[in-house]
Amino acid sequence: MDYRQNHLRAWLLEHDLISIGALEDRAEIPRDTLRHFKKERVAVPEKHMDNLEKVLFDYGYRTLYQ
Numbered sequence: 001m002d003y004r005q006n007h008l009r010a011w012l013l014e015h016d017l018i019s020i021g022a023l024e025d026r027a028e029i030p031r032d033t034l035r036h037f038k039k040e041r042v043a044v045p046e047k048h049m050d051n052l053e054k055v056l057f058d059y060g061y062r063t064l065y066q
Helices: 003-014 020-027 033-038 046-057
Strands: none
Touching: 003 033, 003 046, 020 033, 020 046
16 A cells, blocks of 8 residues: 555544445445545555545545645
């Protein structure tokens, strides 16, 4: 995992009330991808990172570069 993914993982772990299933649906990510990501089993595919970050911006998430 790179710094971008580590930052995202840390943020998700700190915000445990966010529904992972609903987040995956809204960001159009395959089911269970984020559950495995949070447990450090897989990385989020790069093709999904932009959609995921766009959805999370509404919940206070900021990238490393903002």
